[in-house]
Each structure stands twice: as structure tokens, then as C-alpha cells.
Amino acid sequence: MKNELGALDRVLEHRVRLAVCVLLTRYERLSFSRLKTLTDETDGNLGANLRKLEDEGLVAVTKEFVDRKPVSWYALSPAGKKALRAHLKAMEELIAMAK
Numbered sequence: 001m002k003n004e005l006g007a008l009d010r011v012l013e014h015r016v017r018l019a020v021c022v023l024l025t026r027y028e029r030l031s032f033s034r035l036k037t038l039t040d041e042t043d044g045n046l047g048a049n050l051r052k053l054e055d056e057g058l059v060a061v062t063k064e065f066v067d068r069k070p071v072s073w074y075a076l077s078p079a080g081k082k083a084l085r086a087h088l089k090a091m092e093e094l095i096a097m098a099k
Contacts, residue, residue, distance in 0.1 A: 007090035009083050011056050016041055016049040021058065021084045024076035029062075032072045050074060058083055 012018045019039050024030060030038075036046050053059040058080035062073045076084070 005090075005094070007086060007093075009087040009090075011052060011058065012083065012087040014049065014052075016045065017053055017058075018087075020046075020049065020053060020074070021076060021080060024059065024074065025081070025084065029073045029075040032074070035074060053080070 012021060016039055020035060023035065023038055032046070032050070035050070036043065039046060041049075050059065050061070054061055058077060059074050060077050062075075064071055064073070
């Protein structure tokens with residue numbers, strides 16, 4: 001069990017960060033406003049969690065203007081995909097141990 005617990009990614013243990021990464025596996029990229037709608041989080045909470053994911057290199061952000069309004073687009077990085085797969089595998093192994 002120690003190995004499975006150690007394999008969990010500390011950054012992805014937070015429900016919002018995990019949800020964002022899972023959502024980003026389904027889409028090439030998502031805007032901040034779309035992520036906010038899908039996660040039902042406040043601007044501040046979502047922004048802080050996205051910043052943590054960005055700082056850890058798990059998501060990439062691009063900023064552009066659409067109809068003169070700034071839009072931040074988020075995508076899962078290759079490192080993020082790898083980290084998410086490893087985290088989910090560790091979670092599956094822990095769940096299997098409980099059965």
C-alpha cells in the first residue's frame with residue numbers, strides 16, 4: 001500500500017486540479033470561462049488551482065483577444081498527461097486493494 005500511496009501525485013490530489021486535468025483530456029483546450037462553468041468554481045479558486053497546475057508544468061496556457069476581450073486557453077501538457085495517467089493508475093490500484 002505504501003507504493004500506491006507514494007505514486008499519487010500531490011498536485012492532483014486536489015479535486016479541482018484533478019477535475020481540470022480530466023476535463024482537458026477530453027478537449028484539445030478549454031477557456032477559463034468554460035472551465036469555470038464545468039467545475040462550478042469561483043474565479044479565484046479556479047485561478048489559483050490553474051496557476052498551480054501551470055507552475056508544475058501540467059497545463060499550458062495561451063492568452064489571446066476574442067472580440068476585444070482577453071481569453072485564457074488551457075491545455076494539458078505532455079507532462080500533465082503522463083502525471084494524470086500515473087495518478088489514475090495509482091488510484092485504481094488503491095481501489096482494487098479495497099475490494
